[in-house]
Amino acid sequence: MRVRSWSATGSGKGNEDLAASGDRWAVVLDGAGPPAGMDVGCEHGAAWVVARLGAHLRERLDLGLAPAEALRESIGRTVADHGPACDTAHPRAIGATAAVVRVAGADVEWLVVGDAAVVIERSSGGVAVTTDDRLARLPDPPSDEAGVRTYVARYRNRPGGFWVAGAVPEAADHALTGRLPRTEVRRVLLCTNGVTRLVERYGYAWADLVRIASTGRGPAALVDAVRGAECTDPEVRSGRRHDDATAVLVEFGD
Template sequence: MTFAVKRGTAIGSGTENHDLALTGTDWALVLDGANPPAGADVGCSHGVGWIVERLGAHLSEGLHEGEAALAAVLREAIHATVADHGPGCDTTHPRSPGATAALARRAADHLEWLVLGDAAVLFEDTTGRVAVATDDRVHELPEPLEAAAGLEAFIAQYRNKPGGAWFAGAVPEAADHAFTGRQPVAELRRILLCTNGITRLTERYDYRAADLMTLATTNRGPAALIDAVRGAELTDPDPERWSGKRHDDATVVLVDLH
């Protein structure tokens, strides 16, 4: 059985959308590029958009082959992305561009999934219950980013390091720290793959995971989710209490398994 998918994406407050959604006959993925501050040294001339595009292309190739475990597919995609850089690029730089990722693939009668960074996969089972798989380590560091005494030292200590938060893009080892799992397809109705521009609905605006699934399965599909998050952001009485951009890039893929 092939995937039946609907997807949507919207740019945030920036000038480029650094999210990416890709789907195949039995797989789907979303990537969310992690943007460094404007003017920051990242060790090479390639921007976040280039990293996301190359990583997506290599992931697509690995998922199309459909044999290796998802963590191995991600590891090889990161390795190939690193190889795409020129000799003048320093991919060991702590700020080397990266991305969060959510992957799903049907393998016979099971659905395999992977999350790295705060992208998410939502699962609706045949009873209508909705569960969430995500990677919250970026929000669970020993000291919050805003309280870090020195930003560069903070990033060097916690980004793609044991005890820190892992991102795809420059460190193949990051794939070994992804969260993975598998579930019988017979127990599932559908799944959602979302970047954190969508899941801020649950993190900030009191939506439940089940609400996101309900919105995504209306006639408007993923567009209803994007409208909901933009509406919540625009009517937020105190948007300054949140860190980051007021409007993040927002991307979602809905997969109907039956």
Template structure:
């Protein structure tokens, strides 16, 4: 397996900073998607979301490289704690809207493919036959009785999110709550049963969630044109969407995808 990414293709949403992050190492890969900043809300933190995502990504990468024997949940917890320590006294990390990130991590260890998913990033596993299996933490979309407000985009109100974020019965993000690591979705499959694995932020998975694609079609386009072809497909679908306000979330979002095959990895 090649462990160096080629054709890196993260792309920011139009007219905004890129709050996604990806990293690839020897037998592991991850993508992160920044979460937490709302209009007129500081989240108790002086740092931009991009800073938090970069620090979290750096700590996750270091622990994945240096602690291959540790469970992914322990690595995620250590990375959260290290990120929290990077903040200064001006940041109130007890604030429920403190910036963080959703995550999708995979690792090859002991002939297994292991994964950890928190939030709306995705791990998608192709086993060479049938439709690939997707692992997406969709708890934020299954909140009973969640109020929705209409504005420039359709989303939950910050006041409501503050009551259910990083709490049992709500949803979780990495960044300022070490317990989020234990609430991640985790699993493993034998490496020999896996053909390829895709990790992406929700700026890419919206092809399947909004626009009717199957994951087999996503893999096929990536095989044909590389990750950049998926980004082009996303932007085209977003531009042609006749009614983007029907979706919860932004019309355009940062989009990052990393695909690992058993003989190579590219992003």
């Protein structure tokens, strides 16, 4: 399999996304820290958590673990990396969205948790997408911080709610997963929400994303498309932030 990836920092100081790959797997992660100024009892930032998760995933996936198993163990190891002074049980503990793909024997299997996406281009030509919109589908989203606190306590990393990879290993068991024979898969695109906004906000089709990422510039061309669309978006022009944007394209076959 051939892998190309690109990750671009948004308006923030550092990139809290990460792309990684090995001989038989690829991953994207997108860190989600607490709101600015909120003390969650941890001296680490989202970029640190993403780097630890990424390093542990690399190790586990290189060993041949299945995506959910690799993610569960990687979350547990990341929790241990924090050290005794960190409150990793805080309801707003730093988390990350994750998308993972790997070759397992004659199959390709994948996993998504949080608002990342896995886009599968079938050998027959169609496109199948796995996205995790459980957060967006929850009822009565809160409008103030008091409401958010209640909401997070009730739904974040809770059965029936939504899951993030970071401090709760069980999140891996609630990830969305899929599997197809490798002969039926031509390409797989993993992307963070900085790239999926091309579909969600700017009217692109998922098949467009795979097509753009497959051109000579590879996934970097997707980030160019995002920044181009954002430049004509009145909300972004009036100060809304650019998000970190990351994509990995895995191509099979000849």
